Amino acid sequence: xxxxxxxxxxxxxxxxxxxxxxxxxxxxxxxxxxxxxxxxxxxxxxxxxxxxxxxxxxxxxxxxxxxxxxxxxxxxxxxxxxxxxxxxxxxxxxxxxxxxxxxxxxxxxxxxxxxxxxxxxxxxxxxxxxxxxxxxxxxxxxxxxxxxxxxxxxxxxxxxxxxxxxxxxxxxxxxxxxxxxxxxxxxxxxxxxxxxxxxxxxxxxxxxxxxxxxxxxxxxxxxxxxxxxxxxxxxxxxxxxxxxxxxxxxxxxxxxxxxxxxxxxxxxxxxxxxxxxxxxxxxxxxxxxxxxxxxxxxxxxxxxxxxxxxxxxxxxxxxxxxxxxxxxxxxxxxxxxxxxxxxxxxxxxxxxxxxxxxxxxxxxxxxxxxxxxxxxxxxxxxxxxx
Numbered sequence: 176x177x178x179x180x181x182x183x184x185x186x187x188x189x190x191x192x193x194x195x196x197x198x199x200x201x202x203x204x205x206x207x208x209x210x211x212x213x214x215x216x217x218x219x220x221x222x223x224x225x226x227x228x229x230x231x232x233x234x235x236x237x238x239x240x241x242x243x244x245x246x247x248x249x250x251x252x253x254x255x256x257x258x259x260x261x262x263x264x265x266x267x268x269x270x271x272x273x274x275x276x277x278x279x280x281x282x283x284x285x286x287x288x289x290x291x292x293x294x295x296x297x298x299x300x301x302x303x304x305x306x307x308x309x310x311x312x313x314x315x316x317x318x319x320x321x322x323x324x325x326x327x328x329x330x331x332x333x334x335x336x337x338x339x340x341x342x343x344x345x346x347x348x349x350x351x352x353x354x355x356x357x358x359x360x361x362x363x364x365x366x367x368x369x370x371x372x373x374x375x376x377x378x379x380x381x382x383x384x385x386x387x388x389x390x391x392x393x394x395x396x397x398x399x400x401x402x403x404x405x406x407x408x409x410x411x412x413x414x415x416x417x418x419x420x421x422x423x424x425x426x427x428x429x430x431x432x433x434x435x436x437x438x439x440x441x442x443x444x445x446x447x448x449x450x451x452x453x454x455x456x457x458x459x460x461x462x463x464x465x466x467x468x469x470x471x472x473x474x475x476x477x478x479x480x481x482x483x484x485x486x487x488x489x490x491x492x493x494x495x496x497x498x499x500x501x502x503x504x505x506x507x508x509x510x511x512x513x514x515x516x517x518x519x520x521x522x523x524x525x526x527x528x529x530x531x532x533x534x535x536x537x538x539x540x541x542x543x544x545x546x547x548x549x550x551x552x553x554x555x556x557x558x559x560x561x
Contacts, residue, residue, distance in 0.1 A: 272542055273293070299546065361412045442459070446473050475499055499529045
């Protein structure tokens with residue numbers, strides 16, 4: 176007789192029952208179903224006092240509760256306590272879905288506690304820093320631990336395009352010390368020097384400054400030196416973030432900067448910024464897969480992208496109009512990054528990120544959709560976007 180292969184939920188439930196000090200006993204007055212942590216208890220009368228039918232009904236009720244516990248534990252299994260299916264990576268979320276770091280009116284009314292609790296309840300194992308987070312590890316640590324979250328990393332606004340490595344090391348000190356104290360392994364580096372004067376994210380995107388080709392080798396050398404000193408002092412890997420409106424936006428620019436830098440300068444792969452810059456992020460995986468130390472999973476709405484480009488709007492206009500969204504809600508193909516994570520030695524974070532107006536894209540709803548989408552991608556199940 177053919178037997179159906181056990182499902183993950185069945186295997187997990189069996190593990191819970193085997194490891195629980197309170198196993199099922201049909202003659203016991205109580206069956207403790209607290210394995211999942213909810214403390215739910217099912218009352219079962221002694222078998223010699225009730226009919227077989229009544230005992231069977233109690234057993235069915237207990238099994239339903241057991242399945243619910245198993246489903247909850249399976250979600251925790253894939254979220255808080257371990258890695259994504261078939262990989263060694265962990266899934267985190269950016270707080271930008273709740274509150275924007277640049278456009279401070281977006282999400283101004285949403286508390287940090289709401290952000291953390293919703294991220295945790297949606298199953299995420301970690302979260303990146305945002306502007307509402309305390310910068311004292313003794314304060315931040317219990318806030319995250321109370322929600323079962325780890326700190327994945329945090330953004331540093333670097334200026335190596337225009338200043339020395341010594342000045343950069345001095346500038347990053349407090350931030351790097353916080354990341355180290357919180358157990359992070361990477362520091363996200365965004366180059367904010369050599370940008371459009373004034374308010375660069377409010378300038379038309381066509382006015383982005385471009386680093387002269389002759390300056391790239393020296394810039395990459397400074398990144399390499401900075402990455403080495405950062406790791407030596409704080410144990411943090413440099414994760415260089417290619418980004419719209421910055422000196423490494425296009426594939427050619429990213430390739431030049433990372434290609435000329437040493438291995439001390441790692442790469443942050445951002446699927447959404449690649450798409451918005453007009454290139455396939457899979458090309459970065461193919462060329463620099465061994466340099467990728469951090470990943471941002473972001474989607475874009477192509478209609479908004481085309482409108483921003485055709486009207487020469489600003490980056491901030493794009494954010495307000497809904498250029499970015501969570502994975503599965505736009506046009507980006509996430510199969511290449513899933514294959515990369517499954518097949519490579521990558522063991523870092525996968526961070527769901529989408530700068531959106533929370534009034535138009537409720538954070539809890541959208542980050543929950545993204546969590547399920549990425550989980551299904553890693554399980555190899557068919558996925559419908561939207």
